[in-house]
Amino acid sequence: MEIEIDRRAFIASLGGVLAAKAMDHESRADALEDYAIEQLDQVVAEQQGQQERFPTVAELEAQIETRPTRRGVGGLFVARQGNVRRLPPMPAKPTLKDFFELRFAPANHVLQSATRALKTGMSEQIILACLLHDVVQSLIKVDHGWWGAQLFEPYVPDKTTFAIRYHQALRFYPDEAAGYKYPDLYHRTFGVDYVPPPHIEQTYQMVRKHKWYMEPRLVTVNDLYAFDRTAVVSLDPFIDIIGRHFKQPKEGLGNDNSPVAHMWRTIANPDAPL
Numbered sequence: 001m002e003i004e005i006d007r008r009a010f011i012a013s014l015g016g017v018l019a020a021k022a023m024d025h026e027s028r029a030d031a032l033e034d035y036a037i038e039q040l041d042q043v044v045a046e047q048q049g050q051q052e053r054f055p056t057v058a059e060l061e062a063q064i065e066t067r068p069t070r071r072g073v074g075g076l077f078v079a080r081q082g083n084v085r086r087l088p089p090m091p092a093k094p095t096l097k098d099f100f101e102l103r104f105a106p107a108n109h110v111l112q113s114a115t116r117a118l119k120t121g122m123s124e125q126i127i128l129a130c131l132l133h134d135v136v137q138s139l140i141k142v143d144h145g146w147w148g149a150q151l152f153e154p155y156v157p158d159k160t161t162f163a164i165r166y167h168q169a170l171r172f173y174p175d176e177a178a179g180y181k182y183p184d185l186y187h188r189t190f191g192v193d194y195v196p197p198p199h200i201e202q203t204y205q206m207v208r209k210h211k212w213y214m215e216p217r218l219v220t221v222n223d224l225y226a227f228d229r230t231a232v233v234s235l236d237p238f239i240d241i242i243g244r245h246f247k248q249p250k251e252g253l254g255n256d257n258s259p260v261a262h263m264w265r266t267i268a269n270p271d272a273p274l
């Protein structure tokens, strides 16, 4: 389905013409994609009785050989249009904030998610989990719950790690009592007849009975693309929460010899040939 983008509304959603001009091409492309997803959701919502036709698993599989890259590739490693761009240099001792600004930007989705969690009075561990839950998709998208939890595990509270690891599986299982429905986005992304693989089903069954079930569940409740299309989001409201709960290594992320330091170096320097 083609979506017509209202140029003026899109620019307004970025914070105006000046803000839009200040963004680099890739950030604008990211924002445009987020915006298109929101528009699509809205159009679909407005078409009551007129069901969107979602692709099937077989149709999505047939698209694999139409692309130069696989769908699971990390966002830093592939251009949305044309060629990839030179990345800004990282400071010698990079912090989480540096990674947000120089490698995860514009990070609209996670900032919106954390903003919603903040506004709805979630715990600081959950707000932090919402802020971090998808940023590993810069590195890799496949099984991003596990990759993301691993990336942050040495630095964040256990509940935050748990929430990041298991939000991925819980996304496939509605919990209407908690306010979470199966997303139309997943019908589009995975196919209308998609059945999650056994590791996802088993993980869901385990987490459903776990005393911390609500931690990842609340990430899924806040895992929305369109809760406020005009929101201008930034990392600023989360600096104190990061300060209280994120154990920033003094050597800088990637330089601390932790078991995940190489993952941070890979995000910092995705142009390294080996």
Ligand SMILES: [Fe+2]
Residues within 6 Å of the ligand: 133, 134, 144, 167, 168
């Ligand atoms: Fe996710």
Ligand SMILES: [Fe+2]
Residues within 6 Å of the ligand: 109, 133, 134, 223, 224
């Ligand atoms: Fe998400």
